[in-house]
Amino acid sequence: MDLFQYDFMIRAMIGALIIGLAAPSLGIYLVQRRLSLIGDGIGHVALTGVGVGLLLNQSPVLAAVIVSAIGAIGVELIRERGRTSGDLALALLFYGGIAGGVVLVSLSDDASSNSLIQYLFGSLITTSPTDIVLIGVLGALVLIAMLGLRPALFAVCNDEEYARVSGLPVRTLNLLMAVTTAVTVTIAMRTVGLLLVSALMVIPVAAAQQVTRGFRGTMAAAMAIGVGAAGAGVIFSAEVDTPPGATTVILALALFVAIAVGSAAWRMMRRRSQPPREVEPPDVVLQKA
Amino acid sequence: MSIVDVRHLAVGYEGREILHDVSLSVDRKEVVAILGANGSGKSTLIRTVLGLVPIARGEIDLFETPQRRFRQWARVGYVPQRLGAGSGVPATVGEVVASGRLARRGIFRLPGAADRDAVRDALADVGLLDRADDPVATLSGGQQQRTLIARALAGKPDLLVLDEPTAGVDAASQEAFAASLRRFGDNGGTILLVAHELGPLRPLIDRAVVVHEGRIAYEGAPPEPAGHHAEPDHDHVHPHAVQPAAGICEWAPTDRMAAN
Numbered sequence: 108m109d110l111f112q113y114d115f116m117i118r119a120m121i122g123a124l125i126i127g128l129a130a131p132s133l134g135i136y137l138v139q140r141r142l143s144l145i146g147d148g149i150g151h152v153a154l155t156g157v158g159v160g161l162l163l164n165q166s167p168v169l170a171a172v173i174v175s176a177i178g179a180i181g182v183e184l185i186r187e188r189g190r191t192s193g194d195l196a197l198a199l200l201f202y203g204g205i206a207g208g209v210v211l212v213s214l215s216d217d218a219s220s221n222s223l224i225q226y227l228f229g230s231l232i233t234t235s236p237t238d239i240v241l242i243g244v245l246g247a248l249v250l251i252a253m254l255g256l257r258p259a260l261f262a263v264c265n266d267e268e269y270a271r272v273s274g275l276p277v278r279t280l281n282l283l284m285a286v287t288t289a290v291t292v293t294i295a296m297r298t299v300g301l302l303l304v305s306a307l308m309v310i311p312v313a314a315a316q317q318v319t320r321g322f323r324g325t326m327a328a329a330m331a332i333g334v335g336a337a338g339a340g341v342i343f344s345a346e347v348d349t350p351p352g353a354t355t356v357i358l359a360l361a362l363f364v365a366i367a368v369g370s371a372a373w374r375m376m377r378r379r380s381q382p383p384r385e386v387e388p389p390d391v392v393l394q395k396a
Numbered sequence: 397m398s399i400v401d402v403r404h405l406a407v408g409y410e411g412r413e414i415l416h417d418v419s420l421s422v423d424r425k426e427v428v429a430i431l432g433a434n435g436s437g438k439s440t441l442i443r444t445v446l447g448l449v450p451i452a453r454g455e456i457d458l459f460e461t462p463q464r465r466f467r468q469w470a471r472v473g474y475v476p477q478r479l480g481a482g483s484g485v486p487a488t489v490g491e492v493v494a495s496g497r498l499a500r501r502g503i504f505r506l507p508g509a510a511d512r513d514a515v516r517d518a519l520a521d522v523g524l525l526d527r528a529d530d531p532v533a534t535l536s537g538g539q540q541q542r543t544l545i546a547r548a549l550a551g552k553p554d555l556l557v558l559d560e561p562t563a564g565v566d567a568a569s570q571e572a573f574a575a576s577l578r579r580f581g582d583n584g585g586t587i588l589l590v591a592h593e594l595g596p597l598r599p600l601i602d603r604a605v606v607v608h609e610g611r612i613a614y615e616g617a618p619p620e621p622a623g624h625h626a627e628p629d630h631d632h633v634h635p636h637a638v639q640p641a642a643g644i645c646e647w648a649p650t651d652r653m654a655a656n
Contacts, residue, residue, distance in 0.1 A: 139485040255504075266476070268448055269547070272472060273496075275499070320530065321488035321490075321529070322491050325485055
């Protein structure tokens with residue numbers, strides 16, 4: 108395919124594939140503990156980091172990692188306390204994050220709305236060789252942590268109190284997940300943009316879990332779907348000239364719908380081909396006369 | 397040797413004291429039931445023993461070590477009231493039970509043959525070996541409860557702590573549960589459980605402790621059931637056990653379709 112005669116396309120592809128693999132490996136834990144939207148919130152906070160980076164003439168990616176990690180740890184500490192006001196505190200943090208980002212970016216030398224759009228919706232083809240190295244290293248770290256600690260992270264997400272009684276370092280693991288979320292959001296900022304980051308963490312998991320039976324299988328299937336959607340998104344967007352980030356998300360959603368419809372149809376067919384089950388006579392007295 | 401030793405314990409949430417001056421000791425191989433009405437503080441008592449609720453005053457020793465310095469959590473198997481909040485992400489029975497091995501194995505080591513054997517033994521013990529690869533969400537309430545006891549047993553603990561293990565559990569699962577606990581006790585295990593009523597667990601209990609309004613109101617042989625539990629024809633079979641009713645509902649429409 109002559110699409111890849113350009114270096115920038117190869118870099119775009121590598122970046123997309125790394126994120127397509129890493130985002131669902133973290134996302135499955137977030138979905139499991141009903142924090143599907145946390146990636147979105149951290150994305151808002153990361154924008155403030157981008158603003159700080161641009162204002163100080165430092166790397167926006169590095170600044171975004173630091174600021175969103177601080178934000179993610181803050182969110183985790185609020186969640187841990189389990190107060191009802193946590194929900195409100197999160198909202199304040201997120202809106203503060205995006206408003207702060209917009210203000211800071213506008214104050215910087217690079218104050219075009221173009222640079223803001225780049226971070227909000229992704230800008231895969233402007234990925235530099237240095238960016239790819241950073242995405243590769245951070246993506247590998249995310250994958251190692253999420254795959255290597257799977258039993259422990261599963262235990263914490265599945266039943267936090269049980270994990271605590273087992274003597275697991277629950278707080279450390281939660282903070283690790285918070286920081287990993289921040290890192291994943293920031294590296295994915297290049298591919299899909301801060302506003303669509305969560306989609307790559309959550310949609311592959313949502314698609315996979317419709318047909319899987321176990322956690323391990325769901326994780327593997329979600330990562331496969333993530334990589335597939337990201338790769339196809341880059342090629343498709345180059346062919347029809349659409350933004351790669353949004354195209355990837357639309358493809359992932361299409362896969363979700365296809366799997367949902369397919370599995371429902373399969374279940375229906377199976378039910379119809381099976382003879383009605385014989386019901387055993389009740390062995391308890393349902394009602395006394 | 398005292399496995400659990402609670403001395404003059406007081407516990408409170410947000411300024412309201414729930415337990416006042418509770419003392420309780422559980423010896424090795426003993427089976428102790430904590431009984432009491434809803435809101436009596438019985439669950440708070442074991443949650444404090446497990447370190448899930450902070451101590452306001454008093455002391456707790458586990459295996460003769462102050463709870464604050466206790467690190468051998470693999471010796472404690474906790475069976476919560478129900479499966480954690482759960483979520484959309486499916487997990488198999490085997491995966492849930494395998495998390496019971498983490499306390500022994502540590503978080504950095506990969507599961508080995510000993511872990512797999514322990515998970516299989518625990519599943520066999522509660523009679524769920526054939527369901528190991530099924531998603532937990534497809535199990536009945538009683539089977540989910542048995543999954544939780546298998547998770548605790550997989551860690552080969554010396555002490556089992558159970559929070560209302562038979563609440564809302566069908567009769568067959570209650571019997572399977574009682575049999576598992578009896579085997580655990582016969583192999584030298586110590587059991588501390590909280591219950592609203594004892595049902596089929598009753599013959600296992602060495603000593604009952606009744607908690608009332610945050611204090612220990614009775615300690616000794618399991619008391620006779622009171623109220624409607626004491627009626628001669630009350631056989632502790634609960635409405636949850638009436639599963640055929642659900643079966644009939646599922647089955648009826650198919651039947652009607654066939655008739656058409």
